[in-house]
Amino acid sequence: MRNPTAPFALASHLQRQAEPPEADTAPWSEFGRAMQAGLARTPRNISPKFFYDVAGSQLFDRICELPEYYPTRTELGILAACAGEIAAQIGPHAEIVEFGAGSLTKVRLLLDALESPKRYLPIDISGEHLEAAAARLKADYPALAVQPIAADYTMPLVLPAPMAGAGRRVGFFPGSTIGNFEPDEALAFLQLAARMLRGGGLLIGVDLVKDPDRLHAAYNDAQGVTAAFNLNLLRRANAELSADFDLDGFSHAAFYNAPMRRIEMHLVSRRAQSVQLRGEHFAFEEGETIHTEYSHKFTVEGLQALAVRAGFRVGAVWTDPERLFSVHWLVS
Known part of the structure; x- marks a missing residue:
């Protein structure tokens, strides 16, 4: 971080200002x-x-x-500049599954570019924060079905069945959160995502190796x-x-x-x-x-090799002019 x-x-x-409470016996x-x-x-x-x-x-x-924290604004810049190209890869009527959704800021750039997105499924471990952010998003996108899921996205979970008329189910994993995993954990997560998104794809943001x-x-x-x-x-x-x-x-x-x-x-x-x-x-x-x-931190080639091992096919890659950050389209 x-x-x-x-x-x-x-x-x-x-x-804390008070003395610590006595230990309780709750599970x-x-x-x-x-x-x-x-x-x-x-x-x-x-x-x-x-x-x-x-x-x-x-x-x-x-x-x-x-x-000082370049990743967020750099990734936002890539998403804004390349939104049309990204939307063309994803296709119409998509269902977007965001892993570790947080404040639901970056997905707005994606939703604005997509053709008639069908449903948005944000997943985050912080349920209270997620519910508040999802309510704000729903107010701004009244035609979009928004279904927040309070869960640990690194664990197997069953997503709702696709909606009638939905297009591809696409994962969105921005912020280079993949970098928080140990290498074997990163592979396991991508394998999990590949199975969950079979027939769709994953749009993932990845921080690149750079000046220390x-x-x-x-x-x-x-x-x-x-x-x-x-x-x-x-x-x-x-x-x-x-x-x-x-x-x-x-x-x-x-x-x-x-x-x-x-x-x-x-x-x-x-x-x-x-x-x-x-x-x-x-x-x-x-x-x-x-x-x-x-x-x-990753190289473009290193992330692609990891994705192939996990069962994805490599698609388009977008970077900023300084090559600080990258956004990858992976097909499952």
Whole structure:
């Protein structure tokens, strides 16, 4: 995703003011199970999908507007410039399935270009955020059937049957979210999508390999919004899991691992400390981290090879003039 010293002023509003509540005995949520398992592992880590509660989703929307964060505006530029060509590949009366839909901003460029799109199925793990965004979209596109699905799109799920008269069922996966997966996970997701979209296709946005300085700036913004986004994971654990993370005791760190072609994002313990989660205590040494996200970068050819392995046929590719970002049409 996205200066270790910058986040504290912005993130301070996320710190809980009250004493942590007593541990409850309610069944573990998926987030609770993942956090407990992640803290018990060496090295410690947790999936980036848990960034996206309501507060996390709102912070990510702010990240997308930052001057340093080129991916969003670059991808939007590609979609706007090439919308007609993309629509010609997809065809009329399409059903659009968006994986990790978020605020439903980019899909508007696609919907505006398509010929009589039939239905839109946005899938996102943050149900409350998704419902609000879907209601706004429906108001702006009254002729479009909008059916939000609150779910983890990385897991097998059954989509509604195609509507009568619908054309291709097309997946939309913008934002280079594919880069958050480990290579084997990326392959598994694309295989899942190929099966789900059989007879249709996938439009996927992919961030490209580039100057490390540009990547570093994108994930260490001057305003500290990305740091607040990263630290919000701990705030969420305090609020939902009765944990007692001291947000001032951890800092955001993101760096580019050039040999692995990926940004790595971590939460770094600023001192020796202990964290309690439902009565279990986890000791941190100074400098010990919780790994929260990878953001792998691709070459055009590398993404295409991965797609072919997953069962897609390679179609058109669109890039910006600087070749910072790419949008791929893959046929299933």
